[in-house]
Amino acid sequence: QSALTQPRSVSGSPGQSVTISCTGTSSNVGGYNYVSWYQHHPGKAPKLMISYVSKRPSGVPDRFSGSKSGNTASLTISGLQAEDEADYYCCSYAGTYSVVFGGGTRLTVL
Amino acid sequence: QVQLQESGPGLVKPSETLSLTCVVSGYSITSGYYWGWVRQPPGKGLEWIGSLYHNGNTYYNPSLRSRVTMSVDTSKNQFSVNLNSVTAADTAVYYCATLFDSTTFDHWGQGTLVTVSS
Secondary structure, eight states, X not given: OOOBBOOSEEEEOTTOOEEEEEEOOTTTGGGOSOXXXXXXXXXXXXXXXXXXXXXXXXXXXXXXXXXEETTEEEEEEOSXXXXXXXXXXXXXXXXXXXXXXXXXXXXXXX | OOEEEEESOSEEOTTSOEEEEEEEESSOTTSSOEEEEEEEOTTSOOEEEEEEOTTSOEEEOTTTTTTEEEEXXXXXXXXXXXXXXXXXXXXXXXXXXXXXXXXXXXXXXXXXXXXXOO
């Protein structure tokens, strides 16, 4: 069960948009609409930002959006704010009640 | 609002068994969520360890399956993980969490650091 592939880092200036990709296979990302995204500030608990590829939980700003095409899912953050600086992880269902995470992407707000 | 709190030794010796418990409050462990463990080694990403349902059904990461056991105690509203034959590579912050649909983690504990060292 290999980790999903994410870029190690992305960056953007306040107000700009950034997109983080998450590439898997037809056995995980491409095979199910169960991709979720988590924001993780060091020393804190991860926070669910997107579920079911593109659904935002209550309380998550609409600046965060998710999508999927084939074996690649994406998280887009528009109108970047300083507090968005964090690590972001994708996660996909991989069948038989198992899940797999991406390697994580460090977002830097310049 | 469901709250989770991990507890257990912060230091485990190599070759021994790591044991952690997650106490659930504000929600009955039998009410429908799946319950899971995730870890993060220092400087690395998140890794799913396993998930379980209140009926005792368990599902493990294939890479850890030979060493991990998860269980639930409905009378105490808590669930646990045991990882045997630990090495330094098992040093990590361990999180417990709820999963809905067995696919998505929505509530997390604060995490507990477990160091494997003699």
